[in-house]
Amino acid sequence: MKKIGFIGYGSMSSMLVSKMLQHQTLKEEQIYIYSRSQHEGVSRFKNCHPAVTLTSTADELAANCDVVFICVKPFDVKEVVKGIAPRLTSVKHVISIAAGVTTEQLARLISAPVSKLMPSVTSEVDAGVSLVVHHEQVTEQQKEALTQMLEAFSLVKVIHEQDLDAATNLTGSSPAYFSAICETFVEATLSKSQLRATDAYEMVLEALLGTAQLLKQKQMTFAETIDRVATKGGITEEGVNILQAHLPPAFDELVTRTLDKYTAFQKQVDMQ
Ligand SMILES: NC(=O)C1=CN([C@@H]2O[C@H](COP(=O)(O)OP(=O)(O)OC[C@H]3O[C@@H](n4cnc5c(N)ncnc54)[C@H](O)[C@@H]3O)[C@@H](O)[C@H]2O)C=CC1
Numbered sequence: 001m002k003k004i005g006f007i008g009y010g011s012m013s014s015m016l017v018s019k020m021l022q023h024q025t026l027k028e029e030q031i032y033i034y035s036r037s038q039h040e041g042v043s044r045f046k047n048c049h050p051a052v053t054l055t056s057t058a059d060e061l062a063a064n065c066d067v068v069f070i071c072v073k074p075f076d077v078k079e080v081v082k083g084i085a086p087r088l089t090s091v092k093h094v095i096s097i098a099a100g101v102t103t104e105q106l107a108r109l110i111s112a113p114v115s116k117l118m119p120s121v122t123s124e125v126d127a128g129v130s131l132v133v134h135h136e137q138v139t140e141q142q143k144e145a146l147t148q149m150l151e152a153f154s155l156v157k158v159i160h161e162q163d164l165d166a167a168t169n170l171t172g173s174s175p176a177y178f179s180a181i182c183e184t185f186v187e188a189t190l191s192k193s194q195l196r197a198t199d200a201y202e203m204v205l206e207a208l209l210g211t212a213q214l215l216k217q218k219q220m221t222f223a224e225t226i227d228r229v230a231t232k233g234g235i236t237e238e239g240v241n242i243l244q245a246h247l248p249p250a251f252d253e254l255v256t257r258t259l260d261k262y263t264a265f266q267k268q269v270d271m272q
Pocket residue numbers: 007008009010011012013034035036037058071072073074076079080097098099118119120121172173
């Protein structure tokens with residue numbers, strides 16, 4: 001039975017571990033966790049899952065595990081990986097979830113094959129996409145094992161690293177973008193109506209959910225959905241025209257600025 005370790009127990013790794021346990025892709029006995037701050041969340045998790053091993057150092061975790069997930073913030077990756085590099089031999093598999101740290105940067109520091117995973121917070125409700133990139137040495141067995149761990153609660157897409165940052169905007173980051181759009185929509189509506197905020201929130205939430213279900217279940221395109229709702233010469237068409245006039249420059253800037261930030265991260269993390 002392979003031992004699977006998670007370094008860093010924050011928002012993303014706690015979601016991944018809980019989901020893997022819930023869907024029984026991992027057993028408690030297989031799981032090792034090391035987090036710098038052994039905060040309340042870690043002890044609560046250990047109380048619920050007594051067979052999980054909490055290690056006192058990252059080195060102890062790396063020494064014991066076959067697969068090591070690096071789940072710390074991008075600027076903490078270098079310190080973590082350098083500290084455990086001698087343990088990360090070619091028979092192990094390292095999977096980093098840090099945005100803006102490339103598999104190439106990691107591969108220069110360690111002998112173990114490296115993959116990158118970009119999870120999405122939406123997998124908390126068994127939705128969303130897990131983006132995966134494999135560096136050269138990852139074996140077919142390791143690729144398959146990672147896919148199996150993820151596919152119970154997400155759609156797994158294996159892509160080329162050159163597209164990872166652009167794709168992450170559409171997956172891991174997009175719940176924040178959709179939320180920001182809905183928040184602005186609700187605020188504008190509240191400023192011109194007597195609706196209660198809770199009702200407005202519920203209305204937009206149900207509409208968002210329904211739109212996603214229509215698109216998915218009826219396999220409607222975005223254009224078809226717009227066409228179904230925006231009657232020619234009607235009210236919605238007026239609104240769609242406003243969005244189509246103002247959103248392209250906003251999204252163009254969003255994509256440009258976020259991709260520039262990934263490039264800046266890659267330079268700043270300095271994995272030498
Ligand atoms: N939040 C999201 O939706 C997504 C986040 N990511 C990536 O996931 C990574 C983690 O993000 P979050 O879980 O949101 O962060 P977080 O701040 O919730 O968790 C990071 C954890 O790492 C621990 N830590 C920090 N330095 C450490 C060290 N030297 N050794 C051991 N543990 C250490 C912290 O105590 C904390 O528990 C980031 O690199 C981020 O780029 C990727 C995709 C989506």
